[in-house]
Amino acid sequence: MRGALGLAFLLMTLHVQGHDHSRCAVDDWGRDVCLPASAQRIATLSPGATELTYAAGAGEHVVAVVSYSDYPPEAKNVASVGSHTRIDLEALVGLAPDLVIGWVTGNPAEQMETLEALGMPVFYIEPRTFEDVAYTVERLARLAGTEPAGQQVANDFRKGMAELASRYSGRAPVRTFYQVWDQPLMSVNDEHLIGQVVQLCSGENVFGDQQRLVPRLDDEAVLAANPEAIIAGGMGEESRHWLTHWEQYPHLAAVSDDSLYFVPPSLIQRPTPRLLEGAQLLCEKLEQTRQKRARAFSMNRSS
The missing domain is CATH 3.40.50.1980 (Nitrogenase molybdenum iron protein domain)
Structure with missing residues (x-):
């Protein structure tokens, strides 16, 4: 041939x-x-x-x-x-x-x-x-x-990413779990491009120190890490059902604070210029968690 x-x-x-x-x-x-x-x-x-x-x-x-x-x-x-x-x-x-x-x-x-x-x-x-x-x-x-x-x-991509970095630099960290897959359960470490996006948004990747670029996990590992925000990705655009899995753990910080988010994977799991749009969405999600945390702190002080 x-x-x-x-x-x-x-x-x-x-x-x-x-x-x-x-x-x-x-x-x-x-x-x-x-x-x-x-x-x-x-x-x-x-x-x-x-x-x-x-x-x-x-x-x-x-x-x-x-x-x-x-x-x-x-x-x-x-x-x-x-x-x-x-x-x-x-x-x-x-x-x-x-x-x-x-x-x-x-x-x-x-x-x-x-x-x-x-x-x-x-x-x-x-x-x-x-x-x-x-x-x-x-x-x-x-x-x-x-x-x-x-x-x-x-x-345009460089400028947009630099603007995001400037906007979210110094924000209070949010302990974040990015779920890249469900079976087996997988996340990313800080060297992964998605991990870099989490850091850009002043998120703290709870599995950032893992040696593997895409570490395999189990529910117990996530529960032990107790993230404040869980963000689901996946292969398609209909992976929101992954988030419902975590609702069985009401004491998980991300669940109790209603900080279960979905970002379309095509915007963040491909290393292309659309990553800017995905990063913007992820940063907005983490900012929502910060605002929820601030409101809860204010209510606790006033009560």
């Missing part, structure tokens, strides 16, 4: 010959990736990669995506080449991409090696900090020749 794929890729790349406007960027493996010209046919191999490529202003050049690439809405109309964990290589090569955007820890290594062996340019990304998100948009825009659009998005 590799021989047939290689021939197909050779034929479809002939159209780039003759261009001398090379585009180069360093990917998240630290490799210099250079194209002979701006990418015109891009394959994005994770939902996050899809969203970041569109954010960079290169959406009209995306010819292949993987399952769950649902934002922006027009990405749903792009040909799918499997999932981020299992790529349909023949379908991908048949779409003749001149740039593949891979995810550092999400794509199957063997299949990615096959693509590179065929000579297909692969640019690996995986933002892990706020600055990484902006920088990734800039690099993708560089490769696609859409620098003005990408730079604007990157600048």
Whole structure:
């Protein structure tokens, strides 16, 4: 199969010959990736990669995506080449991409090696900090020749996150449990991007010191930590039912203070510019808990 794929890729790349406007960027493996010209046919191999490529202003050049690439809405109309964990290589090569955007820890290594062996340019990304998100948009825009659009998005994201940091800096800490999954029960530590959002909002992640980026837990661990706020995420947009689980523990601080919140996971669990919107929501939720705490303290003093 590799021989047939290689021939197909050779034929479809002939159209780039003759261009001398090379585009180069360093990917998240630290490799210099250079194209002979701006990418015109891009394959994005994770939902996050899809969203970041569109954010960079290169959406009209995306010819292949993987399952769950649902934002922006027009990405749903792009040909799918499997999932981020299992790529349909023949379908991908048949779409003749001149740039593949891979995810550092999400794509199957063997299949990615096959693509590179065929000579297909692969640019690996995986933002892990706020600055990484902006920088990734800039690099993708560089490769696609859409620098003005990408730079604007990157600048707006940096500015928005800086404003949030300034607004919530010094606020009273709120002991927070972010639930990233229900079965098994999972959270994040302080190194995780979501953990960084909690800190940005002056929240205190009750599992922030865990060694694993995404630690597995049980109810007893949450009860022992006794968070003042519980925020649920998940894979879809209908994970509010996760919060009802905690209502069986009325003595849990977050339950007694009615501080059980939901933030749409697509806004906070993907490292894309929409993280700004998710961070704004999370900060607002924690501020609600602060206000509840302040009112309770005032009532106790007056009684």
